[in-house]
Amino acid sequence: MNVLVVGGAGYIGSHAVRRLLLNGHIVWVYDNCSLGHAAAVPENLLLQGDLRDQEKLTGILREKQIDAVMHFAAFASVPESIAEPAKYYDNNVVGTLRLLEAMRAAEVWRIVFSSTCATYGIPEKSPISEETPQRPINPYGFTKLTMEQALEAYAQAYGFGYAAFRYFNAAGASPKGDLGEDHNPETHLIPILLQVALGQRPHIAIYGDDYPTPDGTCIRDYIHVDDLSDAHIRALDLLEPGQGIRLNLGTGHGCSVQEVLAACRQVTGHPIPAVQAERRAGDPPELVADNRRALQLLGWEPAYPQIEATVETAWRWHQSHPAGYGD
Ligand code: UFG
Numbered sequence: 001m002n003v004l005v006v007g008g009a010g011y012i013g014s015h016a017v018r019r020l021l022l023n024g025h026i027v028w029v030y031d032n033c034s035l036g037h038a039a040a041v042p043e044n045l046l047l048q049g050d051l052r053d054q055e056k057l058t059g060i061l062r063e064k065q066i067d068a069v070m071h072f073a074a075f076a077s078v079p080e081s082i083a084e085p086a087k088y089y090d091n092n093v094v095g096t097l098r099l100l101e102a103m104r105a106a107e108v109w110r111i112v113f114s115s116t117c118a119t120y121g122i123p124e125k126s127p128i129s130e131e132t133p134q135r136p137i138n139p140y141g142f143t144k145l146t147m148e149q150a151l152e153a154y155a156q157a158y159g160f161g162y163a164a165f166r167y168f169n170a171a172g173a174s175p176k177g178d179l180g181e182d183h184n185p186e187t188h189l190i191p192i193l194l195q196v197a198l199g200q201r202p203h204i205a206i207y208g209d210d211y212p213t214p215d216g217t218c219i220r221d222y223i224h225v226d227d228l229s230d231a232h233i234r235a236l237d238l239l240e241p242g243q244g245i246r247l248n249l250g251t252g253h254g255c256s257v258q259e260v261l262a263a264c265r266q267v268t269g270h271p272i273p274a275v276q277a278e279r280r281a282g283d284p285p286e287l288v289a290d291n292r293r294a295l296q297l298l299g300w301e302p303a304y305p306q307i308e309a310t311v312e313t314a315w316r317w318h319q320s321h322p323a324g325y326g327d
Pocket residue numbers: 076077078116117118140168169170187188189190192204205206207208218219220257280283284287
């Protein structure tokens with residue numbers, strides 16, 4: 001297929017681009033490089049532009065005869081979405097609607113959309129199935145839920161065929177260590193732990209040790225970024241006009257902050273000093289995917305079920321790119 005990867009210069013998008021190319025698809029990347037990195041994608045595939053530029057998007061969809069869109073371009077920080085909701089609604093909702101309208105104008109009906117476990121809010125049960133009521137507790141989660149709902153309406157009314165993937169915690173890097181996570185500022189647990197191991201930070205602050213979990217720290221489901229990419233590519237073949245697929249993408253296993261810390265110490269051989277800190281606002285105690293529907297529907301299975309293997313790939317990236325992409 002001819003695939004336009006919107007936000008393809010970002011962390012997850014750049015891994016998807018590589019895998020699409022490996023699978024023989026023709027790929028174009030659309031990114032404004034505000035958070036993405038030009039160095040993360042082949043230069044000749046990058047089309048610079050903003051998600052909200054409907055005219056430009058329509059032109060590209062037509063000119064490149066695009067069959068399917070993968071949409072990764074979003075702001076995805078929970079605390080920032082609380083402080084700056086306008087920014088989140090403008091990009092994640094208004095921008096995505098512009099993309100959908102461009103697709104409608106260019107008669108492109110296939111889309112794979114990045115949603116999030118943040119649409120579930122604080123679920124009553126763990127692991128979380130797709131039937132769990134979606135009750136976000138922050139603007140980020142609301143923007144993603146709003147777009148899941150819009151996609152369903154576009155499927156019903158205009159014949160879009162979509163997959164909405166609810167990612168759990170994306171982690172890891174390409175096995176070669178040449179694509180990886182580079183956020184500024186960095187807020188995610190694993191990159192911060194590895195920055196401590198590299199001597200770039202003195203310690204990790206553990207946000208809360210009094211959660212109702214076995215060791216008192218928050219539990220998350222860390223899914224390797226290549227496993228996410230794999231699921232996206234499998235979804236392309238399953239899209240049907242007028243139908244939507246909504247799936248959790250996670251390993252199905254939870255790791256506490258303490259367990260991730262232990263894995264990082266083991267992989268790096270560094271003591272990684274840790275200090276206790278206050279809880280961080282908006283952190284649910286436990287988010288673990290019930291991934292059975294994805295396994296069944298996509299014939300997908302995470303290649304990195306263990307946190308240590310995921311951390312190993314991230315460590316390779318951080319060691320070889322201590323300043324990220326350097327841009
Ligand atoms: N944590 C620390 N210290 C740190 C950083 C993180 O203890 O320095 C803890 C957090 O409190 C949390 C866990 O590590 O319990 C994971 O935190 P991350 O920031 O790595 O990831 P989040 O679970 O907060 O965020 C992820 C995605 C978001 C998504 C969210 C859903 O990055 O896009 O899951 O809750 F919205």
